[in-house]
Amino acid sequence: MAGAELIGREELAEIQELFSHEKVNLYRYGGGNYKAREFEERFADYMGVQYAHAVSSGTAAIHCALAGAGIGSGDEVITTAWTFIAPVEAISALGAIPVPVEIDETYHLDPAEIEKAVTPDTKAIVAIPMWAPPKMDEIAAICDKYGLTLIEDAAQALGATYKGRKLGTIGKVGSFSFDAGKTLHTGEGGIIVTNDREVYDRAAEFSDHGHMHISGLPRGKDPRRAKGLNLRLSEVTASIGLAQLRKIDHILSRSKENKKKIKEAIRHLGNISLRSFSDESGSQGDTLIFRVRDREAALQFEAHLMERGFGTKILPEALDWHYAGVWSHLLPEYDRYRGVDLEALWPKTGAMLRSSICLNIPVLMDDETIGKLVEAIITGAEKIG
Ligand SMILES: Cc1ncc(COP(=O)(O)O)c(C=O)c1O
Known part of the structure; x- marks a missing residue:
């Protein structure tokens, strides 16, 4: 955080x-x-x-x-x-x-x-x-x-x-x-x-x-x-x-280093897709996103991570606050969205978000914790097959 x-x-x-x-x-x-x-x-x-x-x-x-x-x-x-x-x-x-x-x-x-x-x-x-x-x-x-x-x-x-x-x-x-x-x-x-x-x-x-x-x-x-x-x-x-x-340089460099170590250790996994970048060098380290097969696999992955003491961030658990396709309390005040199946407007986004995992990468993460998180991701990937 x-x-x-x-x-x-x-x-x-x-x-x-x-x-x-x-x-x-x-x-x-x-x-x-x-x-x-x-x-x-x-x-x-x-x-x-x-x-x-x-x-x-x-x-x-x-x-x-x-x-x-x-x-x-x-x-x-x-x-x-x-x-x-x-x-x-x-x-x-x-x-x-x-x-x-x-x-x-x-x-x-x-x-x-x-x-x-x-x-x-x-x-x-x-x-x-x-x-x-x-x-x-x-x-x-x-x-x-x-x-x-x-x-x-x-x-x-x-x-x-x-x-x-x-x-x-x-x-x-x-x-x-x-x-x-x-x-x-x-x-x-x-x-x-x-x-x-x-x-x-x-x-x-x-x-x-x-x-x-x-x-x-x-x-x-x-x-x-x-x-x-x-x-x-x-x-x-x-x-x-x-x-x-005054702490910003420390925060940014530490979380970026942590994320790099984690990414390098999981890059080989065939059944999770790390996201693409328009300029990867400009990415900051706070959060790691990857995609799995489907929603069921994402939820299974999340449960597996939680069993090992690692929570997710935004996806999959807080999807409802981050996806326009479910904002039926807000968007239908506009004519264009009234009586419309919102999900059907952004199907690609919905499918991507529902099958994605976001992981918070703390600043204060020692190598032992990084190792445990990597292990949890690798075994999670094995579990979803
Ligand atoms: C893109 C974006 N805008 C605005 C906000 C709102 O920030 P705050 O919680 O400080 O109101 C958030 C919070 O997550 C956000 O992700």
């Missing part, structure tokens, strides 16, 4: 530093401190972008990113049928129309499927890197061809790259999450990054009831040009973020 594994004294020290001020301020716009601003500056430096704006969650971050990019009522937003539900909720909350499309063998947006889904109402594509890069060149080319905005919900992919460029910085705006399962963990939290001043301003305004943050004006006199919500990050959370960010 990456950053969550390493929460400790350093995070506490940052909080204590916050409390050491004569006047303690836990609210990001109250007088003094401003850990949130410092966190944003450091994060922007790390990502190599001009602007970062921290908010209360990864869901809030993609919500702000979309709002900042001007997505609104009636706009069609193409995204992937395999994602945690948050970006689809955010698209929906803005009155826009989510248009999930099938994934390809990299488990990301299939460029051919995007082309099929573009209409005159399409405004944006939300690429959702799952610990590795989608086919960003092809996706960016489609955006150029049709005049669409490229947005990256990189909640799961902090530190991953595509052809040397950090994911989250390739599109107009990118978003990240700091929840318990992510590369950095702050309790709850998220952030957006962009090089576009207008997108940054609008996203920041959206996260703060529309406050335009005009310098020199008292907060109560701030003007507004668009509506917003309260999606602000607290100073305590930002303090934790500062300490976590």
